[in-house]
Amino acid sequence: MVGAEETLSEIRRLVDDDESINNEFLQRGSGRFDLVIWVTVSKELLIPKVQEDIAVRLGNSRPGQSQGSPFPENLEDRMNTLVRELSKKKFLLLLDDLWEKLDLGAVGVPFSSSSIRNGSKIVFTTRSEEVCIKMDAQRKVKVSFLDQARSWELFCQKLGKGEDQWDPPSVRSLAEAVAKKCGGLPITLITVGQAMASVTTRGEWEKALMDLKMIPTEIGEMKEVLSLPKFSFDRLKDTSARECLLYCALFSEDDDIGIIELIDYWVGEGLLHSRPYPDSIDRARNRGLGVITSLKTACLLEDGEVKGKHVKLHDTVREMALWITGGEGDEKENVFLVNSGERLWHVPTPERWTEVRRISLMHNEIRVLAEEPRCPKLQTLLLHFNYSHLEEIPRGFFQFMPRLCVLDLSITKIRVLPPEIGSLVELRYLDLSHTHLESLPMEVGRLTKLRQLRLEGTFELTSIPCEAVSSL
Secondary structure: OEOOHHHHHHHHHHOOOHHHHHHHHHHHOOOOOOEEEEEEEEOOOOHHHHHHHHHHHOOEEOOOOOOOEEOOOOHHHHHHHHHHHHOOOOEEEEEEEEOOOOOHHHHOOOOOHHHHHOOOEEEEEEOOHHHHHHOOOOOOOEOOOOOHHHHHHHHHHHHOOOOOOOOOOHHHHHHHHHHHHOOOOHHHHHHHHHHOOOOOOHHHHHHHHHHHHOOOHHHOHHHHHHHHHHHHHHOOOOHHHHHHHHHHOOOOOOOOEEHHHHHHHHHHHOOOOOOOOOOOHHHHHHHHHHHHHHHHHOOOOEEOOOOOOEEEOOHHHHHHHHHHOOOOOOOOOOOEEEOOOOOOOEOOOHHHHHOOOEEEOOOOOOOEOOOOOOOOOOOEEEOOOOOOOOOOOOOOOOOOOOOOOEEEOOOOOOOOOOHHHHHOOOOOEEEOOOOOOOEOOHHHHHOOOOOEEEOOOOOOOOEOOHHHHOOO
16 A cells, blocks of 8 residues: 555554454455464564564464564574464564565465465555566555545644534634644644643644744645644644654654653653652653653654553654654754664764764663763663664773663663763663673772662672662
């Protein structure tokens, strides 16, 4: 389905999890499919991730997890395992958000004449008709933008207004012009409509329309699309809510973000303090829950896999956040470097570390870190889930990070922290969970502003010097 990102995403939101998807399709036609598999591919196509998502639906476990049968780590063994298991079933494979050709054979998806005869189906969504051609799609369904009538209906729905609820009626023409500016794109109609839900005066509608008209058409199609949800972002009255939303872009595309983890990052950066002195952690966490509610109400944040435990960013909202924090616009002091979930072996563009405020290298395969990076502005550094190969933090690595507040080294193979950890005098959040640490250096005791130290799953930790915790 070309341009069907919104359509298939709506299907996804109708159900809570993959098992519900499977049951929904099974109930619609007796014996129609033995198994329904949902895989979100995203912009960074990673065959190992696609394989793992399919394997989980077949009852296997991801590497490092104990639920289900272990899934091989070797790519060829994975491919053979999937071919063998899927060949036994009549399956429906839903591939969401495909940006380039996916080699089904390399993944291990059988789609030969035998699998076609047994009724197995593959459906994918993409924004590009070229991808359909390269994937040899047998049937293409183009999902167009909403027409004016349907756009207006969705917009009014988010405003909470009916046909007879426009007072004065002259405001309606302004609202229609605002809806038209959204270009029939559902995510934009939803976010802009929600942002305008509390507007009551003609003057406010006139200003909103003027703001939207100021988006220059010559900036390019994609940036124009991103400028529209930015209109909703700019209307957030709480400046900390805006900062908290941008922070979510540090996570991988389509990631289910743990609410507790996210809020603790926010607390560590001081984004949730309501007065000059830090609130208690419990008070700040409660405020964080309020921020999440307000962002969801504004349709800038969505429920994730488990409602109440996870949230996620719509692709377009995440692209907007990365655009804002990319260093090209007005946010020169709020630059992010985000390379999460890209299976990287090396740290990319280390020369840019001097200018960035937040860095995310989570969910990669980083082996070596720079020895003495200069990071005068850095406040958050996320290195967690580089489990396979990150075993050492070089001496001097932390020496020039005077403003670092949040450091996550969890789920790595690190055994030793260098003594320079003590130079992180602004550090408030340190996660060392599920590492191979054997001892905490006494220099941790110098981290007098540290409020959260996480050590869950550090089964090899046998020594914690008194000096390391006496002043915490």
